[in-house]
Amino acid sequence: MRSEWDRPARGALVAAAPEAAAVLDQLACGLVPGMGGLTALARVTCAEALGLEPLPRHEEPASAPAAASFAEQFSLDVSAVTDAQGRALETALGDRAGEYVLAVYAADWVPRVRRTLAELFDGAGEWPDDENEVDGLWPAVGGYVGAVARLQLLDPVLTELVRLRGARQHNCRMCKSLRSAPAMAAGAGEELFDAIDDYEHAGFTARQRAALELTDAMIWRPAYPSADLLGAVREHFTPAEAVELVLDISRNAINKVAVSQDRDQAQVSDGLQSYEVHADGAIEYGERIRIG
Structure with a gap:
């Protein structure tokens, strides 16, 4: 008889926490219009910093050194993000800086979740990889907090x-x-x-x-x-x-x-x-x- 540990991570996640799994997919695949290149930059930078598989991207990463520097430090040790890095990000991105930080969180943590579950269970399984346009990532972040809080x-x-x-x-x-x-x-x-x-x-x-x-x-x-x-x-x-x-x-x-x-x-x-x-x-x- 197969153990419950012998299923792919995707199946284990959906079985144990279907609501949280759905919101995690929104974080993984959500794309704010006009931020495709920046989102790709966050996903590539965070994954390279951590040695993990990046979230899917369908555009080339933007050339934005301040944004790349911020994402790398966010992933490696957020407590060491400097005021200068924060100011440089706001100067470079303006009113898109806040949304970019949420994209960095998704790029930083969704791969960690996927890798950990894949190691605990029988490989990854099939994660969704279609990008979906969203007005912003904050509703998914808030939805994730609530969905996880309801697990008891x-x-x-x-x-x-x-x-x-x-x-x-x-x-x-x-x-x-x-x-x-x-x-x-x-x-x-x-x-x-x-x-x-x-x-x-x-x-x-x-x-x-x-x-x-x-x-x-x-x-x-x-x-x-x-x-x-x-x-x-x-x-x-x-x-x-x-x-x-x-x-x-x-x-x-x-x-x-x-x-x-x-x-x-x-x-x-x-x-x-x-x-x-x-x-x-x-x-x-x-x-x-x-x-x-």
């Missing part, structure tokens, strides 16, 4: 550990200042959250360590997940849970858009703040949490 297989503590690990790797100030109300209600506190920075040696469960290690792998080495890591994920997660975990990691990485544009300031000047994500993807910010 993973417990809130694990989900929050993964989110915080990504927030600290991307150095998102707002994300680092937030704490999940459901995770705290389930018993998680700052002692547990502080241990994320040294999760390999802290007292996490094997399931939690596998999730945190996969977070790091998708962020820093998406083209080369280790066999041991893939085996640990398969051991401690069901196929549907693994799909949700991969999607969670990619959804959290939308913080790179804000970080890259220096728009990730925390809403509280000191301390922390509780939050909760609703089924429609909307974030409700709660009370300030005092620490120390």
Whole structure:
């Protein structure tokens, strides 16, 4: 009998998360009119930086050094995007700069999702490659947040550990200042959250360590997940849970858009703040949490 792991990644994604899969396709194939060359540039630049297969393109990449430099740094380490790179992008692209950043997020993260799922499951399968004209990418980004939020297989503590690990790797100030109300209600506190920075040696469960290690792998080495890591994920997660975990990691990485544009300031000047994500993807910010 074939295992559920023995299906192509495309089939596993659609089976476990059909709504999220559809929105991910929109991110992969959405093309804003007049931005074909810039979108192709983002897709080629991000893929080359990461060693991944680029999203489909049907135009030649534009010649835009500032846009290429921004996309490369966004992919490699968004926390190191400089003010000068941001200003150069806005000077070069004007009012198209914001839309270009969303195209970079899609070019940066959809291939990571596809590669990780292909490694966990039995190859990639057939991903859609037809570009579709859209008025803008933000509706797909917002739709993706909501679709992933509606997946409920993973417990809130694990989900929050993964989110915080990504927030600290991307150095998102707002994300680092937030704490999940459901995770705290389930018993998680700052002692547990502080241990994320040294999760390999802290007292996490094997399931939690596998999730945190996969977070790091998708962020820093998406083209080369280790066999041991893939085996640990398969051991401690069901196929549907693994799909949700991969999607969670990619959804959290939308913080790179804000970080890259220096728009990730925390809403509280000191301390922390509780939050909760609703089924429609909307974030409700709660009370300030005092620490120390």
